[in-house]
Amino acid sequence: MNFSINRDLLLMNLTNVSKALSTKTPMPVLTGIKFDLKQDFLLLTASNNEISIQAMIKNKKQLKIEGEGSFVVPGKFLIDIVRKLDAKTIEFNAVEENIVKVFADRSDFTLNTLEKINFPLISFAESDTFIKLDVGSLKQIIRKTTFATSLSEARAILTGVSFNVSTNKLEAIATDSYRLAKKFITFEQKNSNVGVVIPSRSLDELNKILSDDNDSETEIHFSPTKALFKYKNLLYQTRLIEGTYPNTNSLIPTDFLTSIKFNKAELMAAIDRAALFTNVESSNIIQLQLSADKTVEISSTTNEIGGVIEELTPLECSNAVHFKIAFTAKYFLEAIKSFDSSEITVHFTGEIKPFIITGDFDYNLTQLILPVRVS
Amino acid sequence: MNFSINRDLLLMNLTNVSKALSTKTPMPVLTGIKFDLKQDFLLLTASNNEISIQAMIKNKKQLKIEGEGSFVVPGKFLIDIVRKLDAKTIEFNAVEENIVKVFADRSDFTLNTLEKINFPLISFAESDTFIKLDVGSLKQIIRKTTFATSLSEARAILTGVSFNVSTNKLEAIATDSYRLAKKFITFEQKNSNVGVVIPSRSLDELNKILSDDNDSETEIHFSPTKALFKYKNLLYQTRLIEGTYPNTNSLIPTDFLTSIKFNKAELMAAIDRAALFTNVESSNIIQLQLSADKTVEISSTTNEIGGVIEELTPLECSNAVHFKIAFTAKYFLEAIKSFDSSEITVHFTGEIKPFIITGDFDYNLTQLILPVRVS
Numbered sequence: 001m002n003f004s005i006n007r008d009l010l011l012m013n014l015t016n017v018s019k020a021l022s023t024k025t026p027m028p029v030l031t032g033i034k035f036d037l038k039q040d041f042l043l044l045t046a047s048n049n050e051i052s053i054q055a056m057i058k059n060k061k062q063l064k065i066e067g068e069g070s071f072v073v074p075g076k077f078l079i080d081i082v083r084k085l086d087a088k089t090i091e092f093n094a095v096e097e098n099i100v101k102v103f104a105d106r107s108d109f110t111l112n113t114l115e116k117i118n119f120p121l122i123s124f125a126e127s128d129t130f131i132k133l134d135v136g137s138l139k140q141i142i143r144k145t146t147f148a149t150s151l152s153e154a155r156a157i158l159t160g161v162s163f164n165v166s167t168n169k170l171e172a173i174a175t176d177s178y179r180l181a182k183k184f185i186t187f188e189q190k191n192s193n194v195g196v197v198i199p200s201r202s203l204d205e206l207n208k209i210l211s212d213d214n215d216s217e218t219e220i221h222f223s224p225t226k227a228l229f230k231y232k233n234l235l236y237q238t239r240l241i242e243g244t245y246p247n248t249n250s251l252i253p254t255d256f257l258t259s260i261k262f263n264k265a266e267l268m269a270a271i272d273r274a275a276l277f278t279n280v281e282s283s284n285i286i287q288l289q290l291s292a293d294k295t296v297e298i299s300s301t302t303n304e305i306g307g308v309i310e311e312l313t314p315l316e317c318s319n320a321v322h323f324k325i326a327f328t329a330k331y332f333l334e335a336i337k338s339f340d341s342s343e344i345t346v347h348f349t350g351e352i353k354p355f356i357i358t359g360d361f362d363y364n365l366t367q368l369i370l371p372v373r374v375s
Numbered sequence: 376m377n378f379s380i381n382r383d384l385l386l387m388n389l390t391n392v393s394k395a396l397s398t399k400t401p402m403p404v405l406t407g408i409k410f411d412l413k414q415d416f417l418l419l420t421a422s423n424n425e426i427s428i429q430a431m432i433k434n435k436k437q438l439k440i441e442g443e444g445s446f447v448v449p450g451k452f453l454i455d456i457v458r459k460l461d462a463k464t465i466e467f468n469a470v471e472e473n474i475v476k477v478f479a480d481r482s483d484f485t486l487n488t489l490e491k492i493n494f495p496l497i498s499f500a501e502s503d504t505f506i507k508l509d510v511g512s513l514k515q516i517i518r519k520t521t522f523a524t525s526l527s528e529a530r531a532i533l534t535g536v537s538f539n540v541s542t543n544k545l546e547a548i549a550t551d552s553y554r555l556a557k558k559f560i561t562f563e564q565k566n567s568n569v570g571v572v573i574p575s576r577s578l579d580e581l582n583k584i585l586s587d588d589n590d591s592e593t594e595i596h597f598s599p600t601k602a603l604f605k606y607k608n609l610l611y612q613t614r615l616i617e618g619t620y621p622n623t624n625s626l627i628p629t630d631f632l633t634s635i636k637f638n639k640a641e642l643m644a645a646i647d648r649a650a651l652f653t654n655v656e657s658s659n660i661i662q663l664q665l666s667a668d669k670t671v672e673i674s675s676t677t678n679e680i681g682g683v684i685e686e687l688t689p690l691e692c693s694n695a696v697h698f699k700i701a702f703t704a705k706y707f708l709e710a711i712k713s714f715d716s717s718e719i720t721v722h723f724t725g726e727i728k729p730f731i732i733t734g735d736f737d738y739n740l741t742q743l744i745l746p747v748r749v750s
Contacts, residue, residue, distance in 0.1 A: 077680060081651060084644070084648045084651065085648070086644065099681070106687070107645075107686075108685075110683070112679065269459070269461065270482075272459055273456065273459045273460070273482055276455055304487065305449065306486040306487045308483065308485070309483045310483075311482075311483070312481070
């Protein structure tokens with residue numbers, strides 16, 4: 001079996017599929033990409049324990065096929081080769097057993113294949129329960145929630161993002177129990193109810209594949225143990241995290257002591273500088289103080305290095321109470337970064353109570369942070 | 376004592392001086408940058424065991440001084456602060472003992488200083504023995520030689536670049552005993568004879584400071600144990616490596632079996648792909664074969680992955696002998712990269728004899744590589 005394919009087309013698809021390559025694995029075949037050559041299309045498949053990805057290439061101008069068959073080649077290695085080739089077309093020849101020959105201009109590669117009988121049979125089955133949404137919305141959901149998931153496997157359920165579909169709404173929630181991110185989008189079409197938890201890493205890898213073409217459509221198909229994203233010529237499937245996601249609705253406060261609106265860039269710069277005098281590994285705690293004259297001071301101090309006080313005049317302040325709160329700078333910065341608005345509002349409920357952040361132009365996005373008690 | 380200074384001017388000078396900051400040191404004060412404030416200039420100084428750098432800032436428009444004095448502040452930390460400030464002007468106030476206050480817009484920093492009495496007294500003394508050369512030539516010498524120095528301290532002398540000044544010539548040589556780089560430049564003025572060995576790392580750090588303004592002039596002052604580079608408002612001093620540099624003149628062959636001229640980009644791409652089938656950690660060996668019809672094949676093979684043959688038609692070949700040689704791909708690639716010419720010539724003397732590389736437009740540059748014996 002032989003085929004020739006446009007170099008750029010192959011590289012793009014190999015790169016997409018490679019997001020599911022195993023690096024450390026007891027099954028060497030999972031470090032490979034499987035090529036399935038059919039009469040008029042080529043399938044590329046890769047899989048690790050969490051993610052499986054399949055690309056279908058059909059373009060008749062850029063892909064010429066002679067004969068059917070399949071083989072598995074070391075994935076990272078093949079991508080290195082294709083990346084370093086500047087030929088327009090690459091030819092593959094898989095006539096001999098356990099060997100694939102690759103030709104491009106005056107380069108002549110001989111690749112030992114991996115045992116294809118060991119490659120898992122992966123079903124990319126669609127489901128009756130699915131939603132349609134545009135790429136832009138999916139990317140927003142991912143970018144604005146995954147950072148708030150837990151890195152610790154101690155409570156595995158918190159390492160994923162909860163996707164809750166009701167009739168005409170998708171709500172995504174992430175929390176590591178110190179902060180929470182919540183974003184929802186609404187649908188015109190009616191959907192069945194679904195509640196699943198998708199591994200944060202699977203969403204981040206998917207985000208790398210999603211293009212900047214925000215208007216193209218994706219489908220998410222839900223099965224009891226898997227979610228399948230259909231995007232362009234790709235099938236992107238991830239396992240789900242088992243278990244019941246905690247009910248977080250009661251956590252988000254609705255009555256506020258005071259709401260303070262800031263210029264986002266100014267606030268970020270001030271917090272970024274204040275965080276210099278903290279230690280990310282240990283505490284990373286900074287203080288925010290509101291005075292009766294509506295000025296805000298953000299400060300931090302260490303015994304060894306010194307301290308800093310940053311003064312800010314908020315754009316608005318609903319209630320000029322004297323008020324002091326302490327929190328983790330990293331959580332605050334990550335939360336603010338998730339907003340596209342140039343002005344954001346921080347709503348405080350009390351000195352040791354959770355506060356939330358919203359943005360004028362970030363519809364349906366809420367970031368919540370738990371403060372820390374300091375002496 | 377007080378002063379205010381333009382933020383960009385300060386950041387540029389802190390960044391330059393920081394190349395001499397110690398990271399791991401039993402002397403905490405060496406992680407600091409010393410500020411010496413005089414009536415009409417400011418000196419910034421940093422030093423580690425190898426390198427000492429001093430910047431003199433005099434600009435009266437961008438630096439306003441009130442009072443004289445000195446203090447030492449944590450270097451990396453201060454640079455972080457200044458980098459994160461977007462104020463135009465930064466004010467320093469060192470009135471209190473052991474504390475420096477830094478003000479910028481509405482930021483107010485308090486920095487604990489390091490014990491300035493522990494900061495070493497560094498003499499940046501000029502010497503009667505010095506050469507003048509333009510920045511462009513100095514950068515060329517550094518970029519085309521340091522990569523060939525040894526990383527192993529086993530023969531410390533080979534971790535440096537030999538600078539040999541004779542009446543009207545500066546010759547720079549680097550070798551790790553597997554390859555050798557040699558570059559010389561000529562002078563119009565007459566110089567005294569000098570032979571010193573400068574640590575490769577000191578030259579690489581200096582190269583980061585040297586601007587793209589190739590025509591500005593530098594001076595190198597030679598003392599028995601130190602070399603001092605004067606560049607713009609900077610004094611850059613490095614220790615020398617003690618010992619006698621090996622005589623390498625007899626190593627460079629002058630009679631050749633055949634000389635082959637290549638397109639540099641084509642040759643690099645072919646070697647880069649061939650090197651994929653080698654292991655940098657272990658051998659990284661590739662083969663080059665010349666046939667009687669003047670075609671060149673570059674190849675490598677591994678048992679596990681496979682192999683590659685790259686065919687090239689050289690631009691010229693002085694003598695079409697059948698000929699085979701093996702060498703370390705990394706050494707060859709680094710050597711070729713040091714040439715600015717788009718065409719380079721490889722001069723072979725025999726299958727197991729050193730070969731050299733030259734370039735049409737790279738005057739006075741020779742790269743030598745020792746082949747490896749393969750079965």
